[in-house]
Amino acid sequence: MARNNVYLYYRNKQRHETQVRKLVEVGKRYGLNVVQDHKQANIIVSIGGDGAFLQAARFTGFRDDAIYVGFAEGPNSFYCDFDINDLSSVEAIFKETGDRVSNGEIEVRRYPLLEASINGGPGMLCLNECSVKSSIIKSLAIEVYIDGFLFETFRGDGMVISTPTGSTAYNKSLSGAIVDPLIHCLQVSEIASVNNNRYRTLGSAFLLNRGRKLSLRIIEDGNDYPIIGMDNEALSLKRTDSVDIQLSDKELKTVKLTNNTFWHKIQRSFL
Known part of the structure; x- marks a missing residue:
């Protein structure tokens, strides 16, 4: 496989048509070939913001x-380092990426991925977070296990389990901590927990190190x-009877740039 094949992912074809045409033109000038099958590419470009980046990663299988x-x-x-309307930055990244990829010298940033198994099924990957939320106007009861140990029994609107990069998203809105991606861990955050004589939870987000397995067991009480x-x-x-979550051995790689x-x-993004 050639080391300079690019796959472009974008959903709004009409809106991004002109921008995509410019990307293709610039890419060709620096020896990058646009391909139609992401399996033939070693560079995957998303267009449209962080949502499009997450969709691109999922669509291409978190390669x-x-x-x-x-x-x-x-x-x-957050995930998108470049402004598609700034042609100078587009040229700079395509030149730098093309040169480094062709020479095998590109520097990369590695982001941890979560792997979640539903009802004992095959693992599914995500980059930001896995969330378990009530689908009706009724609280949800969950037994929370850490490496097989029953840690707590939760009742509330749900739970969010995030990666370090995902700690800046849904998790942050729940007053969870922002975690450096160099710390490979899971963060578990509550959504509107109920604490009384029957249900008692930690009441704050907590971190689990790589290698730990978090297991959520849904309690059958009319909200299953x-x-x-x-x-x-x-x-x-x-x-859904159970959700088992741990850090994946796979990581998602992005271009590492100076500063x-x-x-x-x-x-x-925030300051």
């Missing part, structure tokens, strides 16, 4: 043998059909 590059419309995007979210998509399931660490991104 660990490819580099992901995100383009957004404007500078305030929670919504399972994987990043920005909801799974369509008739019934663009995770904390540069945090400052740019």
Whole structure:
């Protein structure tokens, strides 16, 4: 497989048609070939912001043998380092990426992925978070196990389990901590927990190290059909009895640029 094949992922073809044409033209100038099958590419480019980046990663199977590059419309995007309307930055990244990929010298940033198994089924990956939420106007009861040990019994609107990069998303809105991606861990955050004489939870987010297995067992009490979210998509399931979550051995790779660490991104996005 050629080491300079690019796959472009974008949903709004009409809106991004002109921008995509420019990307293709610039890419060709720097020896990058646009392909129609992502399996033939070693560079996957998303267009449209963080949501499109998450969808691109899922659509292409969270490939660990490819580099992901995100383009957004404007500078305030977490996963997308580049403004697609800034042609100079587009040229710079395509030149740098093309040169380094062709020479096998590209530097990459690695983001941890979550792997979730529903009802004992095959593992599914996500980059931001896996959420388990009540689908009706009734609280949800969950037994929370850590490595097989019953840690607590939760009742409330649900739980969010996030990666370090996902700690800046849904998790942050729940007052969870922002975690450096160099710390490979899971973060577990509650959504509107109920604490009384029968149900008692920690009442705050907590971290689990790589290698730990988190198991959520849904208690049958008339609310046995929670919504399972994987990043920005909801799974369509008739019934969920259990969700087992751990860090995957796979990681998602993006271009590593000077003065663009995770904390540069945090400052740019929130401060």
